[in-house]
Each structure stands twice: as structure tokens, then as C-alpha cells.
Amino acid sequence: MLTYLFYISIVLIITFFVVYYLSGIYFNIKKKLRYRKDISYFEQEVQRLEEKYNSPGYFQSLDSQDQKELKDRLQRYRETLTDLKNNPYA
Numbered sequence: 001m002l003t004y005l006f007y008i009s010i011v012l013i014i015t016f017f018v019v020y021y022l023s024g025i026y027f028n029i030k031k032k033l034r035y036r037k038d039i040s041y042f043e044q045e046v047q048r049l050e051e052k053y054n055s056p057g058y059f060q061s062l063d064s065q066d067q068k069e070l071k072d073r074l075q076r077y078r079e080t081l082t083d084l085k086n087n088p089y090a
Helices: 002-054 056-061 064-085
Strands: none
Touching: 002 056, 002 064
16 A cells, blocks of 8 residues: 555655656747747838838928938837847747
8 A cells, every 4th residue: 555655745746747848848939939939020011011111202201300200110010029039938
């Protein structure tokens, strides 16, 4: 009886560590996929804002405050994209 309890406890301990290890792998993969999704989103946004910024008709039609906001947003998105690409988890 005591040996069965010992074997069951060993199996439970091993099962715990296997589940713990596999959940770590799962969350690591999930984190990497989230970073890739964020990178693709910011790449699309930077491309969209650059098209607006480089379009002379659209950019000139904005007032100075909106032009400044567009430049600032483009700069922030570029910095965020660079940070995401340099992230070791990505």
C-alpha cells in the first residue's frame, strides 16, 4: 500500500513538471505570435502614414497642427516598430 502511494506521488510530481514545462512552451509561442501580430500592425500603419505624408495633395491640405500631428504619429509608430523588431521575444 505504501509503495503504491509512493509511485502515485512520483507520477503526480512528474506530471506536474511536464504540464509546467509544456505550458511554458505554449505561453512563449503565444507571446511570440502576439509580437509578430503587433509588428505587422505597426508596419501597415507606418506604410499608411508614410503614404499620407508623402502625398503632396493630402499633406498640403492639412493645417499646420494636423501636419505636426501626422509627423509626430509617424515618428512614434516608427520608434515603436523599431522597438518591437529589436525585442528579443519577437
